Amino acid sequence: xxxxxxxxxxxxxxxxxxxxxxxxxxxxxxxxxxxxxxxxxxxxxxxxxxxxxxxxxxxxxxxxxxxxxxxxxxxxxxxxxxxxxxxxxxxxxxxxxxxxxxxxxxxxxxxxxxxxxxxxxxxxxxxxxxxxxxxxxxxxxxxxxxxxxxxxxxxxxxxxxxxxxxxxxxxxxxxxxxxxxxxxxxxxxxxxxxx
Amino acid sequence: xxxxxxxxxxxxxxxxxxxxxxxxxxxxxxxxxxxxxxxxxxxxxxxxxxxxxxxxxxxxxxxxxxxxxxxxxxxxxxxxxxxxxxxxxxxxxxxxxxxxxxxxxxxxxxxxxxxxxxxxxxxxxxxxxxxxxxxxxxxxxxxxxxxxxxxxxxxxxxxxxxxxxxxxxxxxxxxxxxxxxxxxxxxxxxxxxxx
Numbered sequence: 001x002x003x004x005x006x007x008x009x010x011x012x013x014x015x016x017x018x019x020x021x022x023x024x025x026x027x028x029x030x031x032x033x034x035x036x037x038x039x040x041x042x043x044x045x046x047x048x049x050x051x052x053x054x055x056x057x058x059x060x061x062x063x064x065x066x067x068x069x070x071x072x073x074x075x076x077x078x079x080x081x082x083x084x085x086x087x088x089x090x091x092x093x094x095x096x097x098x099x100x101x102x103x104x105x106x107x108x109x110x111x112x113x114x115x116x117x118x119x120x121x122x123x124x125x126x127x128x129x130x131x132x133x134x135x136x137x138x139x140x141x142x143x144x145x146x147x148x149x150x151x152x153x154x155x156x157x158x159x160x161x162x163x164x165x166x167x168x169x170x171x172x173x174x175x176x177x178x179x180x181x182x183x184x185x186x187x188x189x190x191x192x193x194x195x
Numbered sequence: 196x197x198x199x200x201x202x203x204x205x206x207x208x209x210x211x212x213x214x215x216x217x218x219x220x221x222x223x224x225x226x227x228x229x230x231x232x233x234x235x236x237x238x239x240x241x242x243x244x245x246x247x248x249x250x251x252x253x254x255x256x257x258x259x260x261x262x263x264x265x266x267x268x269x270x271x272x273x274x275x276x277x278x279x280x281x282x283x284x285x286x287x288x289x290x291x292x293x294x295x296x297x298x299x300x301x302x303x304x305x306x307x308x309x310x311x312x313x314x315x316x317x318x319x320x321x322x323x324x325x326x327x328x329x330x331x332x333x334x335x336x337x338x339x340x341x342x343x344x345x346x347x348x349x350x351x352x353x354x355x356x357x358x359x360x361x362x363x364x365x366x367x368x369x370x371x372x373x374x375x376x377x378x379x380x381x382x383x384x385x386x387x388x389x390x
Contacts, residue, residue, distance in 0.1 A: 002256060002257065002262065003238070003241060003242045003245055003246055003256075003257045004242065004246060004255050004256070004257075004280075006238050006242070007238050007239060007242045010231070010234050010235040010238040010239070011235065013228050013231035013232070013234075013235065014220055014223060014224070014235075015219065015220070015223055016216070021211070023281055023284065024210065024281070025209055025210070026242075027255070027279065027280060027281050028209060028210055029209070029239065029242075029243075030242060030243070030246050030255055031255070031279075031280075031300075033208050034243060036205070036208035037208070037239060037243055038240075038243055039205050039208075040205040040206065040208065040209075040239065041236045041237075041239040041240045041243065042236075042240075043198070043201050043202050043205040044202060044205070044224065044232060044235065044236040044239075045233075045236045045237075045240075046198060047198045047199065047201070047202045047221075047224075047225060048224075048225070048229060048232055048233055048236065050198055051198055051199060051225050060199050060222070060225055060226070061197060061199070062197065062198045062199075067197065084222065084226075085199075085222060085226075086218055086219070086222050089218065105226075
Protein backbone atom coordinates (compact mmCIF):
# COMPACT_ATOMS: atom_id res chain seq x y z
CA UNK A 1 0.00 0.00 0.00
CA UNK A 2 1.31 3.45 -0.87
CA UNK A 3 2.35 5.82 1.89
CA UNK A 4 -0.45 8.20 0.91
CA UNK A 5 -3.03 5.40 1.37
CA UNK A 6 -1.39 4.38 4.65
CA UNK A 7 -1.67 7.98 5.83
CA UNK A 8 -5.37 8.04 4.86
CA UNK A 9 -5.91 4.83 6.87
CA UNK A 10 -4.00 6.17 9.85
CA UNK A 11 -6.06 9.38 9.86
CA UNK A 12 -9.27 7.36 10.03
CA UNK A 13 -8.64 6.32 13.65
CA UNK A 14 -9.84 9.81 14.62
CA UNK A 15 -13.51 10.14 15.55
CA UNK A 16 -15.60 11.69 12.78
CA UNK A 17 -12.98 11.06 10.09
CA UNK A 18 -14.23 8.72 7.36
CA UNK A 19 -12.54 7.68 4.10
CA UNK A 20 -13.52 10.87 2.30
CA UNK A 21 -12.31 13.32 4.95
CA UNK A 22 -9.19 11.23 5.53
CA UNK A 23 -8.37 11.64 1.84
CA UNK A 24 -8.97 15.37 2.06
CA UNK A 25 -6.84 15.67 5.21
CA UNK A 26 -4.00 13.57 3.76
CA UNK A 27 -3.71 15.68 0.63
CA UNK A 28 -4.02 18.84 2.67
CA UNK A 29 -1.18 17.78 4.98
CA UNK A 30 1.07 16.67 2.12
CA UNK A 31 0.33 19.50 -0.29
CA UNK A 32 -1.00 22.60 1.39
CA UNK A 33 0.69 22.79 4.76
CA UNK A 34 3.78 20.63 5.02
CA UNK A 35 5.38 22.62 7.80
CA UNK A 36 2.16 22.56 9.82
CA UNK A 37 1.95 18.82 9.23
CA UNK A 38 5.56 18.34 10.32
CA UNK A 39 4.85 20.33 13.47
CA UNK A 40 1.70 18.27 14.11
CA UNK A 41 3.60 14.98 13.83
CA UNK A 42 6.33 16.18 16.16
CA UNK A 43 3.96 17.63 18.80
CA UNK A 44 1.84 14.47 18.65
CA UNK A 45 4.94 12.35 19.26
CA UNK A 46 6.12 14.59 22.07
CA UNK A 47 2.70 14.56 23.69
CA UNK A 48 2.49 10.76 23.42
CA UNK A 49 5.91 10.50 25.03
CA UNK A 50 5.40 12.97 27.84
CA UNK A 51 1.72 13.45 28.61
CA UNK A 52 0.43 11.33 31.47
CA UNK A 53 -2.08 11.66 34.28
CA UNK A 54 -1.54 14.31 36.96
CA UNK A 55 -0.65 12.52 40.20
CA UNK A 56 -3.20 14.58 42.07
CA UNK A 57 -6.27 15.23 39.91
CA UNK A 58 -5.54 12.75 37.10
CA UNK A 59 -6.04 15.23 34.28
CA UNK A 60 -3.62 14.96 31.35
CA UNK A 61 -0.36 16.86 31.73
CA UNK A 62 3.32 16.55 30.88
CA UNK A 63 4.23 17.40 34.49
CA UNK A 64 3.93 15.16 37.54
CA UNK A 65 1.40 17.58 38.99
CA UNK A 66 -0.68 19.70 36.60
CA UNK A 67 -0.79 23.50 36.48
CA UNK A 68 -4.16 23.66 38.25
CA UNK A 69 -3.03 21.38 41.07
CA UNK A 70 0.26 23.23 41.56
CA UNK A 71 -1.60 26.54 41.86
CA UNK A 72 -1.51 27.38 45.58
CA UNK A 73 -4.23 29.99 45.11
CA UNK A 74 -6.81 27.27 44.53
CA UNK A 75 -8.71 26.16 47.58
CA UNK A 76 -9.04 22.61 48.86
CA UNK A 77 -12.42 23.45 50.36
CA UNK A 78 -14.25 22.50 47.17
CA UNK A 79 -13.51 19.46 45.04
CA UNK A 80 -15.18 19.15 41.64
CA UNK A 81 -15.38 15.65 40.19
CA UNK A 82 -15.59 15.33 36.38
CA UNK A 83 -15.61 12.42 33.96
CA UNK A 84 -12.82 13.58 31.66
CA UNK A 85 -10.00 16.14 31.34
CA UNK A 86 -12.00 17.98 28.66
CA UNK A 87 -14.66 18.76 31.28
CA UNK A 88 -12.09 20.66 33.35
CA UNK A 89 -11.29 22.90 30.38
CA UNK A 90 -15.02 23.57 29.92
CA UNK A 91 -15.59 24.46 33.58
CA UNK A 92 -12.46 26.63 33.71
CA UNK A 93 -13.65 28.54 30.64
CA UNK A 94 -17.24 28.95 31.80
CA UNK A 95 -17.01 29.57 35.54
CA UNK A 96 -14.84 31.33 38.09
CA UNK A 97 -14.50 28.17 40.17
CA UNK A 98 -11.34 28.33 42.27
CA UNK A 99 -11.42 24.93 43.96
CA UNK A 100 -9.75 21.65 43.05
CA UNK A 101 -10.63 18.99 40.49
CA UNK A 102 -10.63 15.22 40.28
CA UNK A 103 -10.96 13.30 37.00
CA UNK A 104 -12.77 9.95 37.07
CA UNK A 105 -11.70 8.86 33.56
CA UNK A 106 -15.05 7.18 33.10
CA UNK A 107 -18.24 6.60 34.99
CA UNK A 108 -19.77 3.74 36.91
CA UNK A 109 -21.29 1.35 34.44
CA UNK A 110 -21.66 -2.20 35.82
CA UNK A 111 -22.72 -3.52 32.39
CA UNK A 112 -19.38 -2.40 30.94
CA UNK A 113 -17.50 -3.73 33.96
CA UNK A 114 -16.80 -0.27 35.36
CA UNK A 115 -17.19 -0.51 39.14
CA UNK A 116 -15.77 1.72 41.91
CA UNK A 117 -12.48 -0.18 41.87
CA UNK A 118 -12.01 0.31 38.09
CA UNK A 119 -12.46 4.05 38.61
CA UNK A 120 -9.75 3.84 41.31
CA UNK A 121 -11.76 5.94 43.73
CA UNK A 122 -9.35 5.37 46.62
CA UNK A 123 -7.44 8.46 45.60
CA UNK A 124 -10.70 10.44 45.73
CA UNK A 125 -11.52 9.04 49.18
CA UNK A 126 -8.08 10.16 50.38
CA UNK A 127 -8.75 13.71 49.19
CA UNK A 128 -12.19 13.74 50.81
CA UNK A 129 -10.47 12.76 54.07
CA UNK A 130 -8.47 16.02 54.06
CA UNK A 131 -9.71 18.26 56.89
CA UNK A 132 -9.90 21.29 54.52
CA UNK A 133 -12.35 19.56 52.16
CA UNK A 134 -15.89 20.78 52.71
CA UNK A 135 -17.85 20.31 49.49
CA UNK A 136 -17.87 17.70 46.73
CA UNK A 137 -19.27 19.15 43.50
CA UNK A 138 -20.34 16.28 41.27
CA UNK A 139 -20.09 17.43 37.64
CA UNK A 140 -20.64 14.13 35.85
CA UNK A 141 -22.85 14.11 32.75
CA UNK A 142 -26.59 13.77 32.87
CA UNK A 143 -26.71 10.26 31.39
CA UNK A 144 -27.93 7.19 33.29
CA UNK A 145 -24.32 6.25 34.11
CA UNK A 146 -23.47 9.85 34.97
CA UNK A 147 -26.37 10.00 37.43
CA UNK A 148 -25.50 6.61 38.96
CA UNK A 149 -21.92 7.80 39.43
CA UNK A 150 -23.18 11.03 40.97
CA UNK A 151 -25.36 9.10 43.45
CA UNK A 152 -22.45 6.89 44.40
CA UNK A 153 -20.08 9.82 44.90
CA UNK A 154 -22.66 11.71 46.95
CA UNK A 155 -22.85 8.61 49.16
CA UNK A 156 -19.06 8.59 49.56
CA UNK A 157 -19.07 12.27 50.52
CA UNK A 158 -21.84 11.74 53.04
CA UNK A 159 -19.89 8.91 54.67
CA UNK A 160 -16.96 11.30 55.01
CA UNK A 161 -19.26 13.95 56.49
CA UNK A 162 -18.84 16.21 53.47
CA UNK A 163 -21.57 18.20 51.73
CA UNK A 164 -22.20 16.97 48.16
CA UNK A 165 -23.73 19.03 45.35
CA UNK A 166 -24.73 18.33 41.78
CA UNK A 167 -24.83 20.64 38.72
CA UNK A 168 -28.33 22.06 38.19
CA UNK A 169 -30.46 20.56 35.44
CA UNK A 170 -32.93 22.60 33.43
CA UNK A 171 -33.55 24.66 30.33
CA UNK A 172 -30.26 25.67 28.64
CA UNK A 173 -29.77 29.44 28.36
CA UNK A 174 -31.04 30.72 25.03
CA UNK A 175 -33.09 27.55 24.68
CA UNK A 176 -36.57 27.73 23.23
CA UNK A 177 -39.02 25.57 25.23
CA UNK A 178 -40.31 24.18 21.94
CA UNK A 179 -37.06 22.38 21.26
CA UNK A 180 -36.38 20.97 24.71
CA UNK A 181 -37.01 17.31 25.42
CA UNK A 182 -39.80 16.36 27.81
CA UNK A 183 -37.56 14.96 30.54
CA UNK A 184 -35.53 18.14 30.78
CA UNK A 185 -38.65 20.27 30.70
CA UNK A 186 -40.35 18.19 33.43
CA UNK A 187 -37.18 18.47 35.51
CA UNK A 188 -36.96 22.24 34.97
CA UNK A 189 -40.65 22.63 35.79
CA UNK A 190 -40.44 20.62 39.02
CA UNK A 191 -37.22 22.36 40.04
CA UNK A 192 -38.44 25.90 39.28
CA UNK A 193 -36.78 28.59 41.36
CA UNK A 194 -38.72 31.35 43.10
CA UNK A 195 -37.99 35.07 42.74
CA UNK B 196 1.66 26.46 26.95
CA UNK B 197 1.04 22.86 27.94
CA UNK B 198 1.75 20.06 25.46
CA UNK B 199 -1.95 19.19 25.36
CA UNK B 200 -2.80 22.78 24.33
CA UNK B 201 0.03 22.77 21.79
CA UNK B 202 -1.39 19.57 20.32
CA UNK B 203 -4.85 21.17 20.11
CA UNK B 204 -3.34 24.13 18.27
CA UNK B 205 -1.36 21.91 15.92
CA UNK B 206 -4.48 19.90 15.05
CA UNK B 207 -6.28 23.08 14.06
CA UNK B 208 -4.22 23.48 10.89
CA UNK B 209 -6.43 20.79 9.36
CA UNK B 210 -9.41 21.99 7.34
CA UNK B 211 -12.70 21.70 9.21
CA UNK B 212 -11.02 21.33 12.61
CA UNK B 213 -11.92 24.17 14.98
CA UNK B 214 -11.03 24.60 18.67
CA UNK B 215 -13.78 22.26 19.86
CA UNK B 216 -12.99 19.36 17.54
CA UNK B 217 -9.26 19.86 18.08
CA UNK B 218 -9.87 19.41 21.81
CA UNK B 219 -11.91 16.28 21.15
CA UNK B 220 -9.25 14.88 18.80
CA UNK B 221 -6.39 15.66 21.18
CA UNK B 222 -8.01 13.85 24.10
CA UNK B 223 -8.99 10.98 21.83
CA UNK B 224 -5.41 10.58 20.58
CA UNK B 225 -3.90 10.83 24.06
CA UNK B 226 -6.46 8.75 25.93
CA UNK B 227 -8.42 6.42 23.71
CA UNK B 228 -6.02 5.27 21.01
CA UNK B 229 -2.39 5.90 21.86
CA UNK B 230 -1.04 3.20 19.56
CA UNK B 231 -3.13 4.51 16.67
CA UNK B 232 -1.89 8.01 17.43
CA UNK B 233 1.71 6.83 17.53
CA UNK B 234 1.21 5.12 14.18
CA UNK B 235 -0.39 8.27 12.76
CA UNK B 236 2.55 10.44 13.85
CA UNK B 237 5.07 8.03 12.38
CA UNK B 238 3.24 7.54 9.05
CA UNK B 239 2.74 11.31 8.76
CA UNK B 240 6.45 11.86 9.28
CA UNK B 241 7.38 9.12 6.81
CA UNK B 242 4.95 10.50 4.23
CA UNK B 243 6.32 14.03 4.69
CA UNK B 244 9.85 12.69 4.22
CA UNK B 245 9.23 10.49 1.23
CA UNK B 246 6.12 11.55 -0.66
CA UNK B 247 6.79 13.80 -3.63
CA UNK B 248 5.38 14.38 -7.09
CA UNK B 249 5.51 11.56 -9.64
CA UNK B 250 8.01 12.55 -12.34
CA UNK B 251 5.52 11.65 -15.03
CA UNK B 252 1.98 12.51 -13.95
CA UNK B 253 2.81 14.66 -10.88
CA UNK B 254 0.47 12.85 -8.52
CA UNK B 255 1.77 12.28 -4.98
CA UNK B 256 3.84 9.14 -4.48
CA UNK B 257 6.86 7.92 -2.54
CA UNK B 258 8.36 6.49 -5.75
CA UNK B 259 9.98 8.41 -8.59
CA UNK B 260 7.23 7.20 -10.89
CA UNK B 261 3.82 6.36 -9.39
CA UNK B 262 2.06 3.00 -9.58
CA UNK B 263 -0.34 4.16 -12.30
CA UNK B 264 2.46 5.53 -14.47
CA UNK B 265 4.61 2.42 -14.07
CA UNK B 266 1.70 0.21 -15.14
CA UNK B 267 2.53 -0.85 -18.72
CA UNK B 268 -1.03 -2.01 -19.28
CA UNK B 269 -2.26 1.58 -19.33
CA UNK B 270 -2.46 3.18 -22.73
CA UNK B 271 -0.83 6.44 -23.82
CA UNK B 272 -3.63 7.00 -26.31
CA UNK B 273 -5.74 8.86 -23.76
CA UNK B 274 -4.45 11.46 -21.31
CA UNK B 275 -6.75 12.67 -18.57
CA UNK B 276 -5.87 16.04 -16.99
CA UNK B 277 -7.07 16.68 -13.44
CA UNK B 278 -6.58 19.48 -10.93
CA UNK B 279 -5.38 17.42 -7.97
CA UNK B 280 -4.17 13.94 -7.01
CA UNK B 281 -7.48 13.31 -5.19
CA UNK B 282 -9.28 13.56 -8.54
CA UNK B 283 -7.28 10.59 -9.85
CA UNK B 284 -8.47 8.45 -6.94
CA UNK B 285 -12.05 9.49 -7.69
CA UNK B 286 -11.82 8.66 -11.39
CA UNK B 287 -10.05 5.34 -10.71
CA UNK B 288 -12.82 4.36 -8.30
CA UNK B 289 -15.69 5.44 -10.50
CA UNK B 290 -14.64 4.52 -14.03
CA UNK B 291 -12.76 1.81 -15.92
CA UNK B 292 -10.50 4.37 -17.58
CA UNK B 293 -7.23 2.73 -18.64
CA UNK B 294 -5.34 5.70 -20.01
CA UNK B 295 -2.80 8.02 -18.43
CA UNK B 296 -3.17 10.98 -16.08
CA UNK B 297 -1.62 14.38 -15.62
CA UNK B 298 -2.07 16.48 -12.48
CA UNK B 299 -2.15 20.27 -12.87
CA UNK B 300 -1.83 21.05 -9.13
CA UNK B 301 -4.10 24.02 -9.57
CA UNK B 302 -6.00 25.79 -12.29
CA UNK B 303 -5.50 28.88 -14.39
CA UNK B 304 -6.50 31.86 -12.32
CA UNK B 305 -4.90 35.11 -13.50
CA UNK B 306 -6.27 37.00 -10.47
CA UNK B 307 -4.34 34.65 -8.15
CA UNK B 308 -1.26 34.84 -10.36
CA UNK B 309 -1.71 31.32 -11.75
CA UNK B 310 -0.81 31.43 -15.43
CA UNK B 311 0.28 28.64 -17.79
CA UNK B 312 3.89 28.93 -16.62
CA UNK B 313 2.94 28.57 -12.92
CA UNK B 314 1.10 25.34 -13.80
CA UNK B 315 4.31 24.17 -15.55
CA UNK B 316 2.44 22.98 -18.59
CA UNK B 317 5.63 22.26 -20.58
CA UNK B 318 5.60 18.73 -19.24
CA UNK B 319 2.02 18.32 -20.49
CA UNK B 320 2.96 19.69 -23.89
CA UNK B 321 5.77 17.12 -24.10
CA UNK B 322 3.32 14.30 -23.41
CA UNK B 323 0.87 15.63 -25.99
CA UNK B 324 3.74 15.55 -28.51
CA UNK B 325 4.04 11.76 -28.12
CA UNK B 326 2.88 10.06 -31.33
CA UNK B 327 0.70 7.59 -29.34
CA UNK B 328 -1.34 10.35 -27.71
CA UNK B 329 -4.73 10.73 -29.39
CA UNK B 330 -7.16 12.21 -26.91
CA UNK B 331 -6.90 14.77 -24.12
CA UNK B 332 -9.68 14.31 -21.56
CA UNK B 333 -10.05 17.51 -19.57
CA UNK B 334 -11.41 16.63 -16.12
CA UNK B 335 -11.01 19.97 -14.36
CA UNK B 336 -13.82 21.13 -12.08
CA UNK B 337 -16.82 23.04 -13.30
CA UNK B 338 -15.87 26.34 -11.69
CA UNK B 339 -15.03 29.49 -13.64
CA UNK B 340 -11.29 28.76 -13.27
CA UNK B 341 -11.84 25.08 -14.09
CA UNK B 342 -13.64 26.02 -17.30
CA UNK B 343 -10.99 28.59 -18.23
CA UNK B 344 -8.31 25.97 -17.71
CA UNK B 345 -10.29 23.47 -19.78
CA UNK B 346 -10.58 25.96 -22.66
CA UNK B 347 -6.86 26.65 -22.54
CA UNK B 348 -5.94 22.96 -22.49
CA UNK B 349 -8.33 22.21 -25.35
CA UNK B 350 -6.51 24.92 -27.30
CA UNK B 351 -3.15 23.30 -26.53
CA UNK B 352 -4.45 19.93 -27.71
CA UNK B 353 -5.82 21.41 -30.89
CA UNK B 354 -2.45 23.01 -31.66
CA UNK B 355 -0.87 19.57 -31.25
CA UNK B 356 -3.50 18.06 -33.55
CA UNK B 357 -5.05 16.06 -30.71
CA UNK B 358 -8.75 15.58 -30.00
CA UNK B 359 -9.84 17.18 -26.73
CA UNK B 360 -12.87 16.19 -24.67
CA UNK B 361 -14.51 17.50 -21.51
CA UNK B 362 -16.50 15.69 -18.80
CA UNK B 363 -20.25 15.94 -19.45
CA UNK B 364 -22.27 18.40 -17.37
CA UNK B 365 -25.84 17.74 -16.32
CA UNK B 366 -28.20 16.40 -13.71
CA UNK B 367 -26.34 14.19 -11.19
CA UNK B 368 -27.61 10.60 -11.02
CA UNK B 369 -30.25 10.23 -8.33
CA UNK B 370 -30.72 14.01 -8.38
CA UNK B 371 -34.21 15.42 -8.05
CA UNK B 372 -34.77 18.27 -10.53
CA UNK B 373 -36.24 20.31 -7.70
CA UNK B 374 -32.88 20.59 -5.94
CA UNK B 375 -30.67 21.31 -8.93
CA UNK B 376 -29.42 24.82 -9.55
CA UNK B 377 -30.67 26.71 -12.59
CA UNK B 378 -27.34 26.81 -14.43
CA UNK B 379 -26.91 23.04 -14.27
CA UNK B 380 -30.51 22.49 -15.29
CA UNK B 381 -30.24 24.89 -18.24
CA UNK B 382 -27.05 23.12 -19.30
CA UNK B 383 -28.65 19.70 -18.98
CA UNK B 384 -31.71 20.87 -20.90
CA UNK B 385 -29.71 22.34 -23.77
CA UNK B 386 -27.42 19.31 -23.90
CA UNK B 387 -30.23 16.71 -23.76
CA UNK B 388 -29.36 13.43 -25.44
CA UNK B 389 -31.70 11.66 -27.86
CA UNK B 390 -32.78 8.04 -27.54
